[in-house]
Amino acid sequence: MDFLYWFASYLFVLKYVVYVLSVLLLFFGLDDLFIDLVYWGRKCYRRLVVYRKHPKLHYSKLKEKPEQPLAIMVPAWQEQDVVGPMAELAASTLDYENYHIFVGTYPNDEKTQADVDAVCARFPNVHKIVCARPGPTSKADCLNNIIASIFTFEAQAKFQFKGFILHDAEDVLSPMEMSLFNYLVERKDLIQLPVFPFERKWYEFTSGSYLDEFAEIHGKDVPVREALVGQVPSAGVGTCFSRRAIELLIEQGDGIAFDVQSLTEDYDIGFRLKQHGMSEVFVHFPVLTDSHKQKVKKGSLKSPSYSSVVCVREYFPNTFTTAVRQKSRWIIGIVFQGMKSHAWTKDWKLNYFLWRDRRGGITNFIGFMALLVLFQLGCVWAYQLLSDSAYNFLSIYGDEPWLAAVLWANAVLLGNRMLQRFVFVSRYYGWVQGVLSLPRMVWGNIVNFFANLRAVRQILEIGDVKRVAWDKTSHDFPSLGEQRVNHRPLGEILVELGAIDREQLQSALTQGQRKVKLGRYLMREGLISGEQLGQALAVQADVSYQDCPPLASVEQNELGITKAVARRYGIVGLYKEDGVLTIASEQYLSPVAIGAISRKIGTKVKYVIAQPGQVTLALLMHFSGRAEYQHSALQKRAVWANWSRFVNAHYSELEAISEVAMLSPSVVNQVMIGQESSEDGVGEYLLERGVIGADILQQARQHMQQALAEVLGIDKEESLV
Incomplete structure (x- = not known):
């Protein structure tokens, strides 16, 4: 009993x-029901009224707006083997060229630094930033270091980024993401894309719970929030800030944009921008193509339109421990730090959503x-x-x-x-x-x-809620299905091929009085031939080498290559086979450049490395209009004994300027994006932009003239340049 x-x-x-x-439970259930009713009521109204008067914007319209420079900021603490695949996947999938990726690393994280160095060698639009303090600091501190380096890069390249985009190293970007940001960034100060986690195995409920929560929060809750109060919490990834927003944050933070003591600096910024009247938007933008329609199986209940939205994909933690660690960081930042940093306002609607953010603690x-x-x-x-x-x-x-x-x-x-x-x-x-x-x-x-x-x-x-450390979560990245390539030094490759020995290499590397690249210096000194240099460059780029006699090149318009594209990338078309156009270049072409060329020509491309001067001379023959470079004039010169040296002595004005001014490949790459639409030559364009001075341009042209004069045996002022 x-x-x-x-x-x-x-x-x-x-x-x-x-x-x-x-x-x-009744109270919280009615709270959620209110959001449901607003969402579905608004959805019905927009379908029955708004979209009948104003049709939805088609994704093809995004490409009509000229590309503006965008900066992607990626904090990276212990992200080895993740940054590389992210950059490669972005380069191969993004339908955009005018962007740069800035990766923030730490001085005590050598593995991540080495990984980023390898990526930077292949991608001129990827930059490694080393934070001032050893890691891990806060994500906000890393972002502040990145922003400072971005401004330094802007000063070097004489331009300004229009948008600053937050991403993590494990993010998979949608092909149209940059185009969408580019379309909106002049009108909106904070642009947030949905986040939809990747699926794992059906029984992995931990990662699946992320999938469920993001599907409902970014499918319903955040759109309702934006509609009612015009305030959008950043998800920390897939967020684009306008330049106005970043400059305001820096001004308000006394030179520091992100709160270094916040574990959820993205959430914090959404409120700070709203307080200053900045415009924020959450974008559900579908890219419904025929191929996507075919992928959606009938009876799956999957919406073709909804499942094709521009979004961020990534793998979330799939173990109980890692999920608890990550979510506890979010709870501290949003609930507890949020209550301390953001007081209740006079706007009851905003207070309502502040309450919804903080109610998770209950x-x-x-x-x-x-x-x-x-x-x-x-x-x-x-x-x-x-x-x-x-x-x-x-x-x-x-x-x-x-x-x-x-x-x-x-x-x-x-x-x-x-x-x-x-x-x-x-x-x-x-x-x-x-x-x-x-x-x-x-x-x-x-x-x-x-x-x-x-x-x-x-x-x-x-x-103290402000002193909780950044408890980083490890990440997975989708397999690219291919072997990544390591960028090897050219001198090492030449020694391996037997073109020079190590003593010759060491001697060449110590010849600091000549402002020319190693390969061109060795060729001018007669230590290697143009063919040997071309073969070494091909090994370095991991592509094929091909002898491409300039006089044998076909008319470029027959292959769809315009003067602007040829000049911009330093390429010449060779032939088209099985729907793939083979192009030749004298230099390494990054995957970003290959993707851009393919889009502009309208066909798949692959490239080979040619001997130095072969592509430059072919471009002069096809596009310069100068009498001395007409096909007939060059045919007469081709019978000379020094024809091959004459060809190898040619190199582009951009390469000459880069050598004299010691411009980094990333600066050159960015500047040339704008030059493509200009009628000015490369030298005049760089001079007008303030990237170089008149003395640099004069020295570069003198170097080009001298290279030809040495071959022709005449005074450099009389050479064919």
Whole structure:
């Protein structure tokens, strides 16, 4: 009897716990229902009224706007083997060229630095930044170092970025992302794209819970927030800030844009910009192509339009421990640091969404408590159902009509929650994931509870919410299905090929009085031939070498290559086979350049390395219009004994200027993007932009003239340049 007494007393206490939980769950359920009603009401209105008057913008319109320079900022602490694949995938998929990636590394993270160095050698638009302090600092501190380096690069290249984009090293970018930012950045100061995690195996509920939460939050909650208050919380990835926004943040922060003590600096910035009247937007922009329509299987419940939106994809943690660590960081930053940094405002609508941000500190505990109570009551109910002589313990819950009404209301609201979750997950991932999202609601609740518990424990241990350290989470990246290439020094390759020995290499490297590249210096000194240099450059670029006699080159317009494209990239078309155009270059072409050439020509391309001067001379023959470079004039010269030396002595004005001015490949790459649409020559364009002075241009042209004069045996002032 003692047991029954104590057990009945326990159930009696539990009854009042049920009272409190039921009321709280009803309150939070009605809160969520309000967001649901606003979303679906707004969706119906836009479909029935707005889109009949104003058709949706087609994605093809994005490309009509000229490309503006955009900077992608990537904080990287212990991200070895992730940054490289990200840059490669971006280069091969982004339908955009005028962008740069700035990777922030730390002086005590040598592995990540080495990985970034290898990437920078292949991609002139990727830059390594080394933070001033050893890591890990905060993500905000890393971003501040990156921004400072971006401004330095702008000063060197004499231009300004229009947009500053936040990304993590593990992000997979949509092909149209840069074009969308480019289209909006002059009108909006904060542009946020949706984040849709990659799917893992069906039974990996931890990573699946991220999938469910982002599908509903970025599918419904954030669009409603933007519609009602015009304020958008940055997700930390897929966020583009206008130059106006960055300059305002720096001004307001006394030279520092991001709050270094914040664990969720992205969330913080959304409010700071809103307070100063900046315009923010959350963009659901579909790119519904025929190929995507064909990929969507009938009966999957996947929406072709919704599943084709421009978004950020990435893998989220798939273990309980890593998920708790990451989510506890979010809880500390948004709930606890947010309450300390952002006071309640005079705008009740904004306060409402501040409340929704902060209620997680309560709902995570309430949800878990509700699960425990439900489990206990379920056990009692099962006992009563299976035992013939069981006491009717649950009868103590049946004498309150209002409780029954509240429980029925909560059941309806729970059913609505499950329906909403199923709909939003199915729209992007299909019905299989939609069904799995329902049991994952329970597991996600458990993960969030322990994340909340960890967050509270960290704050209590440290005593100051602002002093909690950046607890970074490790990441995965999709396999590219190919072997990455390491950039090897040219001198090492020449020695390996037997073109020179190590003594000759060392001697050449110490000849600092000549401002020419190593390969050209060795060729001018007669230590290697043009063919040997071309073969070494091909090995370095990991492409084929091909002898490309200038006089044998075909008319470029027949291959679809215009003067602007040929001059911009220093290429000449050779032949087209099986729908692929083979082009020749004297220098390494990055994957970004290859992608841009392919888009501008309208066909797939691959390139080979030619001997020095072969492409330059071919371009002069096809596009210069100068009599001395006409085909007939060059044919007469081709019978000379020094013809090959004459060809090898030619090199572009851009290469000569780069040597004299010691311009970095990244600066040259950026400057040439703007020069493509200019009628000025390379030298005049760089001079006008202030990248070089008149003395540099004169020296570069003298070097070019001298190179030809040495071959022709005449005075340099009389040479063919």
